[in-house]
Amino acid sequence: MVIFTIVVIGLVLVFGMGQIINIFCLANEAQTIKAIKDLENEVDNLYILAEGASKQFDLGIPSDAEFCFVNPSNPEANILKGWDPDPVIVSLITENGYNLWYTHCTGQNGYKIPYLSPKDNFCVKSGVIFYMENKGIYVDITELI
Numbered sequence: 491m492v493i494f495t496i497v498v499i500g501l502v503l504v505f506g507m508g509q510i511i512n513i514f515c516l517a518n519e520a521q522t523i524k525a526i527k528d529l530e531n532e533v534d535n536l537y538i539l540a541e542g543a544s545k546q547f548d549l550g551i552p553s554d555a556e557f558c559f560v561n562p563s564n565p566e567a568n569i570l571k572g573w574d575p576d577p578v579i580v581s582l583i584t585e586n587g588y589n590l591w592y593t594h595c596t597g598q599n600g601y602k603i604p605y606l607s608p609k610d611n612f613c614v615k616s617g618v619i620f621y622m623e624n625k626g627i628y629v630d631i632t633e634l635i
Contacts, residue, residue, distance in 0.1 A: 515595040521552040522594045537605040541626040551616040558591040558613040
């Protein structure tokens with residue numbers, strides 16, 4: 491009986507572990523999308539204010555995700571700030587006008603946040619505070635250290 495139980499538990503672990511990992515990955519992806527939507531709302535709220543308005547913003551990026559803020563008109567700049575994109579990614583960013591490139595457990599993807607135009611390209615992980623400023627026709631974002 492003990493051997494049968496061990497075999498059953500082993501089979502559940504072997505065949506069920508992938509599903510368990512997928513559940514955690516799905517939760518991570520939901521947190522990543524929520525962080526993107528929170529950022530988009532903050533940019534919208536700042537954009538409707540007067541030019542020169544600014545704010546600090548703490549974004550809840552999941553621990554195993556990375557956000558790269560990209561100027562779509564110059565996606566290859568600032569390699570020293572953690573942004574060293576593949577030529578295919580540069581092409582996707584340029585063609586689609588993405589200003590956010592993010593990585594999470596299922597891969598990489600781009601997103602276009604209206605009014606956001608980072609002056610510098612940079613990548614961040616969790617635990618970062620951002621400084622955003624209304625520049626009139628766009629909102630700039632930088633990382634506070």
